[in-house]
Structure formats: C-alpha cells, structure tokens
Amino acid sequence: MNKFKLQIAGIMSGVIVIVVALLTIFNYLDYRSNSVRLNKAILKQQNVLIDIRLTARLDAITSQLSAVDIELSDIHGNQLSSRAKEQLNVLYREQHGMADTVGLFLNDGSFYAQDGRKIPTNVKVLDRQYFKAIYEEGKTYFISDPFISSRSGKEVIALAYRINPHIAILTAVYSNAILGEISRNQNQFIYTQNGTILASPYADFIGKNMFLLRPFYRKFRTENPEMSYTTSINGRPVDFTAFWGKLHTAQWNYVSFIYDHEIYKDADSQLRNSLAIGLFALLASILLVLFILQKMVLHPVGGAPRDIAAYMEIMAQGDLRQTFPDTKHASGIYRSLINLSQHIRKLIQSSYTISEQVASSSAGLNEVMANSQENAQIELLQVEQISTAISELASTSQEVSQQATAAENAAKNALNYVAYGQQMLNQNIGMSQQVNDSATETAQLVNDVRQVAVDIGSITDVINTISEQTNLLALNAAIEAARAGEHGRGFAVVADEVRKLASKTQTSTEDIQTLIETLQNQSGQASQNMAQNVALIQKSVTLVDQVKASFTDISDVVHSMSDINTIVATAAQEQVSVTSDISHVAEAAFMSVNENADAMKGTLAAATALSELAKKQRQELSVFEL
Structure with a gap:
C-alpha cells in the first residue's frame, strides 16, 4: 500500500512540478519580453522628448535671430548705426543671459560686436566654421561645435543666421542654456555630426570624440536606430541596449541607453517571485493532491490494484489460506476483499x-x-x-x-x-x-x-x-x-x-x-x-x-x-x-x-x-x- 501510495504521489508530484515549471518559464519569458519592450519604448520616448526640447530651444533662438533687421545702410565704416546697435542689444536682452555675446559678420569677413564696433580680426581670414557654412556652403543657419569663449572662459555654442545675402547674425550661447537638464541625464549621449560629445553621463567624455570611444555608434542609421552592444566600464564588460536619434536642425546625434541587467532586473525579480510562489504552489498542490488522492483513490481502493488483482486470482483458484498484510489500516476495496475472503x-x-x-x-x-x-x-x-x-x-x-x-x-x-x-x-x-x-x-x-x-x-x-x-x-x-x-x-x-x-x-x-x-x-x-x-x-x-x-x-x-x-x-x-x-x-x-x-x-x-x-x-x- 505504501509503495503504491509513493508511486502515485511521485507521478502526480512530477506532473505538478512540470506544470508549475512550464508556467513559471512561460511567465518569465513573457514578463521579460514585456520588460524589454517597455524599456525600449521608454528609451524611444526619451529620444523623442530630447528632440522636441532641443528643437524648441534652437527654434526659439533662430526665431530671435531672424527677427533682426539690419541692412548694409546701417554699416558706417567701422561703426554700426544706432538702429543696428539697438537691435543687437534687444537680441542680447531677449536671450535672458543665455548668450555670451552677439554680433554680426559680413560676407567679406568683417565682424561687428554688440556695441557696434568693428573687430579688427577677419573671420574669413581666420576660417571660422560659421563663415564657411553661411557664405561658402550657402547655408542659412549654422550651429557650431562647443568651444571655450575667450570672453567668459565658458563653453559656448555659436549660432549663425543669414538675414540677407550680405549680413549674418551670430550669437554665442552657453552650452548649458541649450542642453540644460538634458546634459544631466545619466543614460544619454549627445554628440555632433563629427563625434564631439556635448552631453554624457561620464564627465570625462565631454568634448571627446564619440566615434573613438564608441566606434560602433557609426552604425546607427535611420533604418537601424537600435543597437545592443558590450563595452568596458571600470575594467569589466557591461551589456547595453541603445536607441539613436538625430536632431536635424543642428545635425546633432543623441543616444539613449540602458543597462541590460536593468531591463532584465524586474524580469529576474519576477522569476524569483514566481519560483517562490511556484514552490509554495507546488507544495500546496502536492499536499492537496495527496489529500484528494488519499480521500478519493487510496482510501476507497485501500491498496495497490495489482496486489488486489493477485489476491482475487488466488481466491478464484480456491486457495483461501492467504494472509493479508496491514489489515489494521485497510480500507475501501482492499478492506472489502479481506472481509470477503474471511467471509467466504x-x-x-x-x-x-x-x-x-x-x-x-x-x-x-x-x-x-x-x-x-x-x-x-x-x-x-x-x-x-x-x-x-x-x-x-x-x-x-x-x-x-x-x-x-x-x-x-x-x-x-x-x-x-x-x-x-x-x-x-x-x-x-x-x-x-x-x-x-x-x-x-x-x-x-x-x-x-x-x-x-x-x-x-x-x-x-x-x-x-x-x-x-x-x-x-x-x-x-x-x-x-x-x-x-x-x-x-x-x-x-x-x-x-x-x-x-x-x-x-x-x-x-x-x-x-x-x-x-x-x-x-x-x-x-x-x-x-x-x-x-x-x-x-x-x-x-x-x-x-x-x-x-x-x-x-x-x-x-x-x-x-x-x-x-x-x-x-x-x-x-x-x-x-x-x-x-x-x-x-x-x-x-x-x-x-x-x-x-x-x-x-x-x-x-x-x-x-x-x-x-x-x-x-x-x-x-x-x-x-x-
């Protein structure tokens, strides 16, 4: 009887273990898939928010620059007219301390400061990027890479806008004024088209070339904005998943990334919880099955069906001398068989x-x-x-x-x-x-x-x-x-x-x-x-x-x-x-x-x-x- 009980309990327990294991695995895989999908959606949404914020700020500055109305008639040799100086001052005030300096430059390389004075240096001769972009490449709008201002010693970004074929407005805006809280994000890179890093969770990355630090970032394309990669952090390899985006207004790139272990952390926690719950459910199910088995199968049958059949065969042959083991705890059919044998x-x-x-x-x-x-x-x-x-x-x-x-x-x-x-x-x-x-x-x-x-x-x-x-x-x-x-x-x-x-x-x-x-x-x-x-x-x-x-x-x-x-x-x-x-x-x-x-x-x-x-x-x- 005990052997039969152990066999039945073992089979039922095995079935329950398989069912609980499959449910736990399927639940883990589904939760992990949902967790990956959710984290990717968050990264994508984060990139969208970056694009919206940067575009809004740059468009606001561009709108301010395009509102300036200065003609060649406002240029009097080495000085600007009062009207032109007033517009430059208005532009400076409108930027609310965001700008390090404002000025204008002509297509011959002449540069006039905010106070209307002509700067002795020629930006054309100095081969400034903004001059080349506006007058040589024919762009209407240009944003430079960050550089250190000689005036304030702070990092600034130059924004140039051509208001007519001869005159372009330039403002040097502090990098923090444009990037703001975005630069404090711990899971984002912002870098220029040539790879100069504008914002990074790692302070020592600022100003360095992204393509030297993360050469595989060159593989980002519009049709391939997602990438999983492994890189070394503090001397140990770490797995990441990143999403790329491009700010077309400034030709900047931004990448939002997340540690893979953070993606799978909730799934792993869910797996541990599922295993704990599954183990509890397994034990409860085994106890319940044993209880139901005892009440509905073992107790009504009372013994192993094979043993009962063997006893019945011996009785059918007329041998009533057999003894039945464990008659004290016998029940169900086995008890009835014992009673039948004794009665016969x-x-x-x-x-x-x-x-x-x-x-x-x-x-x-x-x-x-x-x-x-x-x-x-x-x-x-x-x-x-x-x-x-x-x-x-x-x-x-x-x-x-x-x-x-x-x-x-x-x-x-x-x-x-x-x-x-x-x-x-x-x-x-x-x-x-x-x-x-x-x-x-x-x-x-x-x-x-x-x-x-x-x-x-x-x-x-x-x-x-x-x-x-x-x-x-x-x-x-x-x-x-x-x-x-x-x-x-x-x-x-x-x-x-x-x-x-x-x-x-x-x-x-x-x-x-x-x-x-x-x-x-x-x-x-x-x-x-x-x-x-x-x-x-x-x-x-x-x-x-x-x-x-x-x-x-x-x-x-x-x-x-x-x-x-x-x-x-x-x-x-x-x-x-x-x-x-x-x-x-x-x-x-x-x-x-x-x-x-x-x-x-x-x-x-x-x-x-x-x-x-x-x-x-x-x-x-x-x-x-x-």
Missing part, C-alpha cells in the same frame, strides 16, 4: 462442517426412523389405553362440575358476610373521626386555658411590681414624715398603713402567682396528654382505615374466588363435552398412527438419499484449501 472462508468452513453434520445426522436419522417404526406399533396400543382413560376422565369431570357449583354458592354467601362487615366498619370509622375531631377541639381549649393562665401570670407580675413601688413610696413617705417632725406624724401613720397594705398585696400576689404557675403546669400537662390522645386516636383511625382496606382486599379475593368457581363450573361442563370429542379424536389418532408408520418408511428412504448428497457436497467443497 468462514462460509466454506461452515458448509464443510454442516456437510459432515448432515452426513452424521443422516446416519442417525436412519437409525431413528427404524426405531420410530417400532415405536409406532407401541403407540397403537397406547392410543387404545388413552381411549379407556378418556372415558374415566368424563365421569370424573361430571363430579368436578358438581363440586364447583357448590363452591360457587359458598363464595356468594362469603361475599354477603364481607359486605355486612364493611358496613359496620364504615360506621366505626365515622365515630372514630368524630372522637378525633372532639379531642382536637378539647386540646385547643386546654391550650387556650394555658395561654390565659400565662396572661394572668403577666398581670400578677405587674401587680407585684406596683406593690413593690407602693411599699417604696410608703418608706419614702415615712422618712419625709420623720423629717417633718410633729407636723408629719399623721402622714407617717398613713404611710405606715399604705406600706402594710402594699406588703399584704405583694404576699397575695405571690400566692396568686404560685396558684397560676400550678395551673400553668397542670394545663401544660393536660395539653400534652390531649396531644398524645389525639395522636393515639389518629393512629386508631389509621388502623381502622387499614382494616377497611383489608376488608376491601378480602372482598376482592372472594369476588375473584366466586368468578373462578364460576369459570371452573363452566369449564367442568365443557370438559364433559370435550372428553367426548377426545374419544372420537383418539379413534382418528389411531388411524393416523397407522398412516405415520407407512410415512416413516418413505422418510427412511429420503434420509438415505440425503446422506448421499452430503457426501457429494463434501467432495465439491474439497477444492477449497482452508
């Missing part, structure tokens, strides 16, 4: 045992049937004896019927006596109840008398208290009379009489208190005796109730005896009739016994045939090995 084995064993028992029983049956034939003859004699006994039973039943009738009459008389006794008992119960009620009332009265005696006792306590206070007052009065002397003598006599009266009152009160206590004790004793009498009367009533219940039970028993006697009498009458019927049945039984004797002969033959069948069954079952 038990069934065959049981059938084999039954066959032996049938064979043994058949032999015994033959012997029994032989004995039964002998017993049948004996039964014939016994049936005759039964018929005689039945006749005697009929006469006995008649006598039993008479005795049952007499018993029924006696039971009815007993019922009458029991009814009279119950009547007398009911009267006695009523009288006992009255006595009980009277005793209860008497006990209540005695208890009330006891309570009155208690109340009188409390009154005598009050009188005794009053007498004590009177005696005390008489004593106080005698003391006061003694203090009063002669005048208080009469009052002393009265006080003495009052004291005597109070003393007698106290003595009488004590006697009354003694009598009351005696009355209370006797009334309490009487109350207890009455309570005991009431309890005894209640017990008597309870005993009477029990006697009544006993009479009721006796009545029920007598009723039952009467009913039984009635049933017995009826049964006795019926028994007389039944014994007559039994006599007839006995005669029929005699005939049946004769017929049974004949049937036993046929049964003996059937038992012999059954014994033969049992032998054949044992031969058929012997094919199974247990």
Whole structure:
C-alpha cells in the first residue's frame, strides 16, 4: 500500500512540478519580453522628448535671430548705426543671459560686436566654421561645435543666421542654456555630426570624440536606430541596449541607453517571485493532491490494484489460506476483499462442517426412523389405553362440575358476610373521626386555658411590681414624715398603713402567682396528654382505615374466588363435552398412527438419499484449501 501510495504521489508530484515549471518559464519569458519592450519604448520616448526640447530651444533662438533687421545702410565704416546697435542689444536682452555675446559678420569677413564696433580680426581670414557654412556652403543657419569663449572662459555654442545675402547674425550661447537638464541625464549621449560629445553621463567624455570611444555608434542609421552592444566600464564588460536619434536642425546625434541587467532586473525579480510562489504552489498542490488522492483513490481502493488483482486470482483458484498484510489500516476495496475472503472462508468452513453434520445426522436419522417404526406399533396400543382413560376422565369431570357449583354458592354467601362487615366498619370509622375531631377541639381549649393562665401570670407580675413601688413610696413617705417632725406624724401613720397594705398585696400576689404557675403546669400537662390522645386516636383511625382496606382486599379475593368457581363450573361442563370429542379424536389418532408408520418408511428412504448428497457436497467443497 505504501509503495503504491509513493508511486502515485511521485507521478502526480512530477506532473505538478512540470506544470508549475512550464508556467513559471512561460511567465518569465513573457514578463521579460514585456520588460524589454517597455524599456525600449521608454528609451524611444526619451529620444523623442530630447528632440522636441532641443528643437524648441534652437527654434526659439533662430526665431530671435531672424527677427533682426539690419541692412548694409546701417554699416558706417567701422561703426554700426544706432538702429543696428539697438537691435543687437534687444537680441542680447531677449536671450535672458543665455548668450555670451552677439554680433554680426559680413560676407567679406568683417565682424561687428554688440556695441557696434568693428573687430579688427577677419573671420574669413581666420576660417571660422560659421563663415564657411553661411557664405561658402550657402547655408542659412549654422550651429557650431562647443568651444571655450575667450570672453567668459565658458563653453559656448555659436549660432549663425543669414538675414540677407550680405549680413549674418551670430550669437554665442552657453552650452548649458541649450542642453540644460538634458546634459544631466545619466543614460544619454549627445554628440555632433563629427563625434564631439556635448552631453554624457561620464564627465570625462565631454568634448571627446564619440566615434573613438564608441566606434560602433557609426552604425546607427535611420533604418537601424537600435543597437545592443558590450563595452568596458571600470575594467569589466557591461551589456547595453541603445536607441539613436538625430536632431536635424543642428545635425546633432543623441543616444539613449540602458543597462541590460536593468531591463532584465524586474524580469529576474519576477522569476524569483514566481519560483517562490511556484514552490509554495507546488507544495500546496502536492499536499492537496495527496489529500484528494488519499480521500478519493487510496482510501476507497485501500491498496495497490495489482496486489488486489493477485489476491482475487488466488481466491478464484480456491486457495483461501492467504494472509493479508496491514489489515489494521485497510480500507475501501482492499478492506472489502479481506472481509470477503474471511467471509467466504468462514462460509466454506461452515458448509464443510454442516456437510459432515448432515452426513452424521443422516446416519442417525436412519437409525431413528427404524426405531420410530417400532415405536409406532407401541403407540397403537397406547392410543387404545388413552381411549379407556378418556372415558374415566368424563365421569370424573361430571363430579368436578358438581363440586364447583357448590363452591360457587359458598363464595356468594362469603361475599354477603364481607359486605355486612364493611358496613359496620364504615360506621366505626365515622365515630372514630368524630372522637378525633372532639379531642382536637378539647386540646385547643386546654391550650387556650394555658395561654390565659400565662396572661394572668403577666398581670400578677405587674401587680407585684406596683406593690413593690407602693411599699417604696410608703418608706419614702415615712422618712419625709420623720423629717417633718410633729407636723408629719399623721402622714407617717398613713404611710405606715399604705406600706402594710402594699406588703399584704405583694404576699397575695405571690400566692396568686404560685396558684397560676400550678395551673400553668397542670394545663401544660393536660395539653400534652390531649396531644398524645389525639395522636393515639389518629393512629386508631389509621388502623381502622387499614382494616377497611383489608376488608376491601378480602372482598376482592372472594369476588375473584366466586368468578373462578364460576369459570371452573363452566369449564367442568365443557370438559364433559370435550372428553367426548377426545374419544372420537383418539379413534382418528389411531388411524393416523397407522398412516405415520407407512410415512416413516418413505422418510427412511429420503434420509438415505440425503446422506448421499452430503457426501457429494463434501467432495465439491474439497477444492477449497482452508
């Protein structure tokens, strides 16, 4: 089972690994392709923005230059007219500090500065590029390579524009004013037509020749603007992808490039994420497949199909001696196969045992049937004896019927006596109840008398208290009379009489208190005796109730005896009739016994045939090995 589980799990895991790997690879390739396409689109768009910005700036300067209107009539020897000088100053101011200097030059090489003075040098003689481009090559517009201005010491670019066949305007604009933030881009080169580098992410490249540093840039064409190449950076080879563009206004070239590893960085990150997710999905899928496999395949099947088929083949050959491994954890079809094998084995064993028992029983049956034939003859004699006994039973039943009738009459008389006794008992119960009620009332009265005696006792306590206070007052009065002397003598006599009266009152009160206590004790004793009498009367009533219940039970028993006697009498009458019927049945039984004797002969033959069948069954079952 475990081997089969490992095989299935291995196959399913392999399929899942292949699927996850293919999905990861396809996802990586698609993401990498999209990343390359997106980065190339960004580079192309960056070139477009460069072209737009540079063209806009150069066109603005060109527009300013073309707006200057100076004629030969404005040139007066070594000086320009005020009108011409004003236009040059206006041009300088319009460039907002972008220009290092402005001026004009003629087709004979004469050069006039911004202040209108004629410069002693001749640009034609000096063979300046802008002079050659305007007057010798016939260009209307020219942009020079960057150079260092002798005036400011800064890098400038000269822009010349011919306003008429004899006069051209020149402005030297700072390189930063034209290139601006473009020169700070870290992934762009801008270089002139002859290769002079104007802008570069590497500061040491500025002013050098691009075609010497990157000779393969010469291969850029309008029809081939894209290039992938490898060059050395800090002594190690680095792969790049570049897009080329050309600024036709100035005949400048610009190249936007990107490191290949940056193009593929997101794709590689996506690959790592995909691998992590794929690994997690792989583990989750394997666990899920194992769970589903266990629930839907392994558990329902229970074992390897090949093993199950082998066991079934052995069983089909009749060998039931095989043992099944891991029966404790078996399930599904494998469990059913084990149960089937055990059940068939038990069934065959049981059938084999039954066959032996049938064979043994058949032999015994033959012997029994032989004995039964002998017993049948004996039964014939016994049936005759039964018929005689039945006749005697009929006469006995008649006598039993008479005795049952007499018993029924006696039971009815007993019922009458029991009814009279119950009547007398009911009267006695009523009288006992009255006595009980009277005793209860008497006990209540005695208890009330006891309570009155208690109340009188409390009154005598009050009188005794009053007498004590009177005696005390008489004593106080005698003391006061003694203090009063002669005048208080009469009052002393009265006080003495009052004291005597109070003393007698106290003595009488004590006697009354003694009598009351005696009355209370006797009334309490009487109350207890009455309570005991009431309890005894209640017990008597309870005993009477029990006697009544006993009479009721006796009545029920007598009723039952009467009913039984009635049933017995009826049964006795019926028994007389039944014994007559039994006599007839006995005669029929005699005939049946004769017929049974004949049937036993046929049964003996059937038992012999059954014994033969049992032998054949044992031969058929012997094919199974247990």
